[in-house]
Amino acid sequence: MVTEARAWVVRGGRNGESDQRFLADNLVGIGFDTFGDLTPVTSREEMKARAVKALPDAKEASAFNYAAQAWAFRGRIEAGDLVVVPLKNSPHIAIGRIVGDYQYVEEGLGNVHHTRAVEWLRTDIPRTVIGKDLLYSIGAFSTVVQVQRNDAAYRLGVLAASEDAEDPGERSGFVPKRGAASASADEADLEDAATESGFDIDAYVSDRITARIRERFDGHRLSQLVGAILEAEGFVVQVSPPGADGGVDILAGRGLFGMDSPRVVVQVKSEPKAVSDTVVAQLHGAVTRNSADQGLLVAMGGVTKPAEHQLVGQKFRIAVWDAARLQRAIFENYEALPADVKADLPLRRAWVLAE
Template sequence: MANAAWVIRSGRYGERDEWALENSCSGGGWREVPDLTSASSREDVQRIVDEAYPQDSPGARTNFVAQLWALRGRIEVGDLLAMPMKTTREIALGRVTSPYTFFAENEPGYRHVVGVEWIRQVPRSALKQDLLYTLGSSLTIFSPSRNSAVSRLEHVLATGTDVGSGALAQSPRASAAPTQTSGTDVVDEPESQPDIDVIARDQISSRIGEEFSGHSFATLVAALLRAEGFDAEEAPPGPDGGIDITAGRGLLGLESPKLIVQVKTPQIGSDVVSQLNGLVHTHGADYGLLVTWAGLTKPARDAVKHQRFRVKVWESEDVVEAVLRNYEKLPEKITERLPLRRVWMLKE
């Protein structure tokens, strides 16, 4: 069991997602901050941050210090590390293999890191709503501790599934109150700064996963394609030869782009990508669309990259985006099972 669990985000838009995976590390950001290797205390980091961000408010600088000190002085080798990925809507999990390092040769924004052995990537839909909420802070670096986060993330790392807080005995660390180095060390209180947009999307994702399993997931996808302007024909339940939906433009659905669609709730392997590519060619379609609720294996993701002009993928976040984009156009039988309302709020 790791001593602690940490979350490190990889940029507002996920710009460091692939970089972190390819370079076996996590961190970055804080372009103006110099090397922290010589900083042996939180007070040392405070002085460096005050010099780097004199124009920011004391509260903002305190926030930066708490996160940077976690990266420099609190994250230890062996700790579990989670990286929510904006680009794929997955959560990468691994172990810290080396402490804070400053890569002066890297461009700004890619210099402050810890080494990580990445072990598993899971879709957000693999985590239950309360754990997603715990991970839903707007902070870049924090230590999730509520809802048995440590023991549950350990289980996800080992098995790829989240069994919930009630199914796992809480470790002393997981059940204890958050540990803080000072009253202003906010990195152990992520729930105080939730990312409302992420939380709302996770709730919608959870409802879709509950309401549209099995063949009904294909029904939802067909409805989304019709809302996008396609004439979509859904295969009946049962053996389908690898084709769940055919779709095309025009009055009869015979005009381009013509799609062959496979819809899968489990994770997709590279064999499915190969099968779909063959079906596109055999049936004279223009493109293949893979819709997966549980994501793709790494071999499947690599296979898609080599077929990027032939095969498109919709993962769970793409389905949620399509629902939000076309909600008013969806049939009542869909919206009754997925009741949503639009909310406007001030942007912070």
């Protein structure tokens, strides 16, 4: 049964440095070390005063930005609320439920000084099963932000409730709930903070490209795209026709006839969900049957935990490309890809200063 609650994003640092601590210690937290213990703070106005004192060199707007986030973490998040952590160095997001009150850790847990206890519901939700609008909502660079647009809390609850869940999208007739005037003022402060902090451009661009691949290269067409990438890498490629393939979507090899090593069997899964250990076992069998050297599993949604465990010890036997790794292969070989692929996936290289 899916229950609705408010939903919050709490980031584990700009580079995801606290993500694994969150998961291992069943908590979320923020740094804000100069703010001190926030237990005595009982209103957003008090938090603004605390922020101005804690950040003497910051402009008032910037101090209020931090105050809005700190007050949300200390005073607005409640037990039972959902919390989302976009795992920075992973193609997944984690969703949990807040189960504890605010706690101050003076000595710090790494960079974290302010914590809330969490019961993790799912920690391996592929970004590929989440709608573009919802991914955009959770993409703010703010450390703490409430996500409300597009029926976000309901949709995140659905995703957290089952390993097979996909984003159901916004419900027909959805109307956002609004609280009392003070709550609305808090929400406005937090929205201003999120707007000022900007968005995770890398994740946003990656999500847009993944969505385009899913739209234009679904089903058998994804096998053709992977085949084109392997041809650009110098392989001789045979792509199986649509239909039952016995676990073999592509055969690839080196040499004039594609019979020289490395000989690779490729299985391609375009669905957004993570694929199971059954698929891994099927590919392993196909590698053996075809006297191949290696297997490549292209799975847009990645693989499940049992599949990951099955892959342990097979690093030199079976490789996995999820959506992010597939993108990297596309970037590396884009100039050599066929014109029809480029027409459906138009990309432009851009270098920007990372600040």
